[in-house]
Amino acid sequence: KQEVTQIPAALSVPEGENLVLNCSFTDSAIYNLQWFRQDPGKGLTSLLLIQSSQREQTSGRLNASLDKSSGRSTLYIAASQPGDSATYLCAVRSGSNYKLTFGKGTLLTVNP
Amino acid sequence: DAGVIQSPRHEVTEMGQEVTLRCKPISGHDYLFWYRQTMMRGLELLIYFNNNVPIDDSGMPEDRFSAKMPNASFSTLKIQPSEPRDSAVYFCASRPGQGNGYTFGSGTRLTVV
Numbered sequence: 001k002q003e004v005t006q007i008p009a010a011l012s013v014p015e016g017e018n019l020v021l022n023c024s025f026t027d028s029a030i031y032n033l034q035w036f037r038q039d040p041g042k043g044l045t046s047l048l049l050i051q052s053s054q055r056e057q058t059s060g061r062l063n064a065s066l067d068k069s070s071g072r073s074t075l076y077i078a079a080s081q082p083g084d085s086a087t088y089l090c091a092v093r094s095g096s097n098y099k100l101t102f103g104k105g106t107l108l109t110v111n112p
Numbered sequence: 113d114a115g116v117i118q119s120p121r122h123e124v125t126e127m128g129q130e131v132t133l134r135c136k137p138i139s140g141h142d143y144l145f146w147y148r149q150t151m152m153r154g155l156e157l158l159i160y161f162n163n164n165v166p167i168d169d170s171g172m173p174e175d176r177f178s179a180k181m182p183n184a185s186f187s188t189l190k191i192q193p194s195e196p197r198d199s200a201v202y203f204c205a206s207r208p209g210q211g212n213g214y215t216f217g218s219g220t221r222l223t224v225v
Contacts, residue, residue, distance in 0.1 A: 043216035104154035
């Protein structure tokens with residue numbers, strides 16, 4: 001059974017700092033991995049998706065990496081802003097099944 | 113498109129009552145998912161449908177939970193009878209048959225007292 005763990009559970013940083021969020025998964029036979037953002041009272045918004053054959057994906061100030069063999073992914077946020085404050089969730093899709101297995105998320109607070 | 117639409121946004125009910133949550137997926141999306149989010153367990157998949165047919169319901173916690181998708185534009189998740197431990201945020205999501213994009217609704221916050 002796939003299990004996804006995110007560390008840390010919460011992170012508070014000053015504005016402008018670069019930061020890294022971590023995600024690990026127990027079964028390396030994944031199809032892809034996605035990072036989502038969740039704002040309070042809202043649904044999830046997809047940020048980046050990495051296919052199992054890829055090593056990283058970039059979108060603006062966000063960079064996600066994937067090391068499938070070690071079961072790890074990181075989300076790097078450059079020059080953080082208060083608007084980046086949210087919960088960040090990592091989700092793994094295993095095989096042809098469309099089920100996503102989520103971590104519990106990292107609550108990020110960027111202080112002005 | 114208005115996205116995935118869930119109703120109600122908030123529901124407070126008494127233990128033992130029947131609760132029905134509703135979802136309208138994005139038009140043209142072949143897959144529909146029901147997730148439950150709690151502080152303790154995070155986001156868990158309850159059930160998903162492909163072309164209105166349930167594919168995987170292994171996450172449905174017990175017989176008190178049932179889900180239907182009578183047509184491509186509507187799904188319901190029903191809890192009968194409801195219990196306090198069912199209190200959570202329930203999300204509906206949909207995705208097309210091709211591509212990787214999942215679209216989530218804003219969720220229904222259920223409180224059972």
